[in-house]
Amino acid sequence: MLRTIIRRLLQGLVTMWLVVTVVFVVMRLSGDPVEMLYAGDPRPEAEREKENLRQVLGLTDPLPVQYVSFLAQVVRLDFGQSFVTRRPVMQMIVQTLPYTLRLTVSAFVVAYLIALPLGIMVAVRRNSWLDYGSLVAAMGGVSIPPFWVGLMFILLFALKLDWLPASGVESASAYVLPVIVLAIPRLSFMTRYVRGVMLEVLSTDYLRTARAKGLPEFRVVTGHAVRNTLIPIVTLMGLQLGYLVGGSVIIEQVFGIPGLGHLLVQSIFNRDFPVVQAAVLILSLSIVLANLLTDLTYPYLDPRIAHE
Amino acid sequence: MSNALSHPALRQAEADLRRPPSFWTQFVRNPQTLVGGIIVAAIVLIAVLAPILAPYDPNLPNPDQLYRPPSPEHIMGTDEIGRDILSRMIYGARISLTVGLATMLLSGFIGISLGAIGGYFGGRIDAVIVQLSDTFQAIPGLVLAIGILAVLGAGLSRVVLAISLVSWVAYARIVRGSYLSLKEQQFVEAARATGVRTPTIIVRHILPNAIGPIVVILTLNVAGAILTEASLGYLGLGVSAPTATWGSMLVQGQRLIRVAPHVAIFPGLAIFLTALSFNMLGEGLRDILDPATR
Numbered sequence: 240m241l242r243t244i245i246r247r248l249l250q251g252l253v254t255m256w257l258v259v260t261v262v263f264v265v266m267r268l269s270g271d272p273v274e275m276l277y278a279g280d281p282r283p284e285a286e287r288e289k290e291n292l293r294q295v296l297g298l299t300d301p302l303p304v305q306y307v308s309f310l311a312q313v314v315r316l317d318f319g320q321s322f323v324t325r326r327p328v329m330q331m332i333v334q335t336l337p338y339t340l341r342l343t344v345s346a347f348v349v350a351y352l353i354a355l356p357l358g359i360m361v362a363v364r365r366n367s368w369l370d371y372g373s374l375v376a377a378m379g380g381v382s383i384p385p386f387w388v389g390l391m392f393i394l395l396f397a398l399k400l401d402w403l404p405a406s407g408v409e410s411a412s413a414y415v416l417p418v419i420v421l422a423i424p425r426l427s428f429m430t431r432y433v434r435g436v437m438l439e440v441l442s443t444d445y446l447r448t449a450r451a452k453g454l455p456e457f458r459v460v461t462g463h464a465v466r467n468t469l470i471p472i473v474t475l476m477g478l479q480l481g482y483l484v485g486g487s488v489i490i491e492q493v494f495g496i497p498g499l500g501h502l503l504v505q506s507i508f509n510r511d512f513p514v515v516q517a518a519v520l521i522l523s524l525s526i527v528l529a530n531l532l533t534d535l536t537y538p539y540l541d542p543r544i545a546h547e
Numbered sequence: 548m549s550n551a552l553s554h555p556a557l558r559q560a561e562a563d564l565r566r567p568p569s570f571w572t573q574f575v576r577n578p579q580t581l582v583g584g585i586i587v588a589a590i591v592l593i594a595v596l597a598p599i600l601a602p603y604d605p606n607l608p609n610p611d612q613l614y615r616p617p618s619p620e621h622i623m624g625t626d627e628i629g630r631d632i633l634s635r636m637i638y639g640a641r642i643s644l645t646v647g648l649a650t651m652l653l654s655g656f657i658g659i660s661l662g663a664i665g666g667y668f669g670g671r672i673d674a675v676i677v678q679l680s681d682t683f684q685a686i687p688g689l690v691l692a693i694g695i696l697a698v699l700g701a702g703l704s705r706v707v708l709a710i711s712l713v714s715w716v717a718y719a720r721i722v723r724g725s726y727l728s729l730k731e732q733q734f735v736e737a738a739r740a741t742g743v744r745t746p747t748i749i750v751r752h753i754l755p756n757a758i759g760p761i762v763v764i765l766t767l768n769v770a771g772a773i774l775t776e777a778s779l780g781y782l783g784l785g786v787s788a789p790t791a792t793w794g795s796m797l798v799q800g801q802r803l804i805r806v807a808p809h810v811a812i813f814p815g816l817a818i819f820l821t822a823l824s825f826n827m828l829g830e831g832l833r834d835i836l837d838p839a840t841r
Contacts, residue, residue, distance in 0.1 A: 250681075257682040265694055378830070382823035384774055386781050387815030390801055394808050478684070485689035489778050493801070503690075504782055507697040519694040523686040530685060 244535060251531035258523045263309050266516050273298065318517035323509045328517045332499060339498035342490065343483045345414060346421035350479070354426050358433025359468065362441060363460055373430055380427025385486055389420045389493035406495035417494040421486050425479050433472060440467045470540055477530030484522050570835065579831030586824035594640040603631035605638040605791045614807035624809045626799055632810065635791035636817055642792045643773045643821060646707055650772035651765050654711035658718025659761065663749050665719070666726025676723070680716045688713035689778060696784040703786045706779060710772050717764050725757035759836035766829035770822040777818045793818045 273292050277285050293299050296319070297308055312318055318328035361370040396416060397405035404413040440446065441464055449459045488500030495501075499518055506514035574580045593600060603621075609629030617624045623632040665676035683691075695709040729735065730753065738752050779785045780794020793814040800811025 253678065254681050254685055257678065258686055261682060261686065261691075262694065265691075266698060378826060379819075379823060382770060382774075382819060382826045384777050384797075384815060384818045384822070386778065387797060387811070387818065390797070390804060390811050390815065394804055394811070398805060481685070481687045485687035488689060488693065489781065492782065503693065507693065508783070512698075515694065515697050519686075519690055522690045526687055527685045 247531065247534045251527060251534070254530075255524060255527050258527055259310065259313050259520065260306075262516060262520050262523065263306060266512065267302065267305070313520065318520075319513045321506075321511055321514050323506075323511045323514075328513050331502060331514060332517055332521055335497060335499045335502045338496050339484075339487055339491070339500060341414065342417055342421060342496060342498060343480070343487050345418045346425065346483055346487075347480060349418055350422040350425040350429055350483075353422075354429035354433055355472070358430045359437050359460070359465060361430070362434045362437035365438065370434075374434075377427040377431045380423050383423065385420050385424060386489045386493050388423060389417070389490060392416045392420060393493075413494075417490050417496060420493070421483060421490045424486065425483060429472075429475075429479065432475065433468065436471050437464060437468050440464045443467075473533060473536065473540060477526060477533045480529045481526040484526060488522075573835045574831075577831045577834055579827045580835065581831075583824045583827030583829075583831055586820065587828055590640055590821055590824065591644065593637055594644045597637045597641055601631075601634035601637045603634040605630065605634040606789050607631075614803060614810060616807070616809055623813045624807070626796070626810050627803060627807075632796070632813055635796060636793070636813055639791045639793045639796065639814065639817065640821075642703070642786055642790065643776060643818070645703065646710070646776040646786075647769040647773045647821075647825070649707045650710045650714065650776075651768045653707060654715040654768060654772075655718055655761075655765055657711065658715035659722050659754075661715070662719035662722025662724075663726050663754065666723035667730055667745075667749050667753070669727075673723070676719065680719050683713065683716050686713075689775060692775060692779060693782065693784060696779060701784055701787050706776055706785055709779075710775050714768055714771060714775075717768065718761065721760045721764060722757060725760065726753060729753050729756055760833075763829050763833045763837055766825055766832055770825035770829065773818065773825070774822050 273289050273296070277289050297305060300308070316329055318332075320326065321328055321331060324331065357373060361367070361373050364370055393405045393416065396403045403415050404410065407413045446459060446463055449463050450456070454462070487498065488503060490496070491498045491500040492504055499522065503515060503518040503522075506512075506518065568576070574584070607630060609625065609631075612621070612625045612629040614627055614629075615621055615625045621631050621633065623636065625631055626635070661676050661679070665673040691713050692709040695712060696705060699705045699709065726749075735748060735752060738748050743752070776785060776792070777794035777797070780792045781797050783795075783798065785794050786792050796814040797811055797818075800808075800814065803810045
């Protein structure tokens with residue numbers, strides 16, 4: 240058990256290190272951020288400023304040296320200064336985090352609260368109208384572009400009906416539309432997935448035994464089937480959170496939420512590379528961490544894994 | 548007395564006699580592949596025939612016709628500089644399909660190669676490939692694509708490259724699994740025993756046997772790539788202006804949502820319909836080609 244935990248922790252660390260490396264490689268392959276920042280600057284003193292900035296940013300060092308100092312930065316969570324605001328990057332990121340967390344965590348909860356019972360219900364009532372209806376809706380939900388749904392919701396619920404705010408973060412009601420929009424694709428995917436897992440569990444021998452010994456169907460489902468459905472669902476949680484984090488970048492843009500995704504997009508337009516790099520890294524590392532946590536939880540859910 | 552055919556052995560014999568319906572029979576009978584296939588074919592046709600079908604030049608501004616609502620002249624209205632939205636939608640299909648299909652080919656090639664190599668050879672090279680897949684799966688695809696495009700700059704081929712780099716993992720996982728089990732089968736052993744070269748075994752002998760699940764992912768990948776391209780276009784990281792893409796048309800639509808909502812409605816519908824038809828086709832193909840995972 241302890242060895243399993245240690246092994247998974249080590250694997251998680253290796254993945255994190257690789258993620259950091261991927262981000263470093265991607266950012267350095269791009270060429271010189273300083274050149275991009277000063278692109279089209281006609282002033283004669285621009286050349287000297289560029290040279291200074293390269294020195295300050297350490298871009299004149301050989302690549303392996305840059306890589307090591309980048310790793311050191313990441314470990315200390317110190318990403319230097321923003322090109323644009325001159326404020327510490329980490330401070331800017333920490334400021335945006337609460338908005339993104341509120342958005343993604345709420346969407347995650349909404350998606351699972353609907354998908355779990357719905358998926359289980361339609362699996363039990365297989366081939367019913369409810370089953371077909373939710374399969375069709377789920378197919379639509381994974382195919383619809385979320386930012387378009389966002390725009391249509393703003394058009395309908397904010398501009399036409401005036402029920403909810405179109406953007407901002409001033410009140411809890413401002414989060415209603417973005418949370419729903421962000422949850423739709425995940426909710427659709429998870430409903431189908433839960434249905435599939437549940438159908439598999441329902442056809443297993445141990446459930447036939449449970450029925451054969453005279454247990455009422457309700458108890459068979461709630462007592463035996465649901466618990467065994469949970470394991471593959473928990474396994475997917477980290478991945479789903481990853482999709483939500485990616486989706487939040489777009490949704491924050493649609494609804495004007497000043498979160499991490501919004502900061503990321505603004506920084507791309509401003510060519511503010513230290514911020515872009517840090518934002519991509521923080522978003523990715525949070526997913527690795529979430530996956531690691533899931534890996535560490537499921538021996539508790541499934542004793543069979545712990546005994547391996 | 549019970550029916551003679553209820554004996555298990557007899558039932559099996561009867562099932563063996565009945566040949567399974569051909570692929571195309573199943574394709575036409577399955578509502579998902581049928582509907583999805585027809586819509587996909589229609590969209591491909593529209594993209595190919597764009598110059599004939601489009602009533603106006605998609606990039607020609609018309610200062611007399613600024614954001615007009617739909618009318619008989621402009622069926623889907625005009626945008627903020629008076630370009631015909633229907634024509635831009637028709638040309639936009641070319642970009643979406645190009646990105647979808649090119650991404651499918653590139654990420655399919657990367658993922659299938661890595662999955663086949665890892666699954667067939669196993670050992671250290673497999674461990675490296677698995678770790679690489681884990682890493683790419685850990686990074687939110689859209690975030691990595693944004694990061695890549697932020698440094699590469701926009702453009703059609705770069706968009707394809709960025710989306711491919713974040714979507715090959717699905718192929719690699721599935722193909723690796725197939726190769727792990729298929730390489731133990733007798734036909735592979737027979738090929739090896741008769742001296743067939745390893746690359747030939749991997750490509751000519753095993754790949755055709757693993758093709759079912761691959762086709763499913765290829766199709767679903769097109770839908771995913773089209774949605775991702777639209778998202779990137781919406782963030783201003785797509786194919787450069789003034790090229791008509793559905794994602795960039797939506798950005799315009801958002802700016803005009805109060806005065807001219809039709810500008811945002813149609814491109815979104817097009818993205819939705821295209822992604823939906825490829826997803827339906829893919830799920831239908833899964834029913835036919837890969838019934839085990841249904």
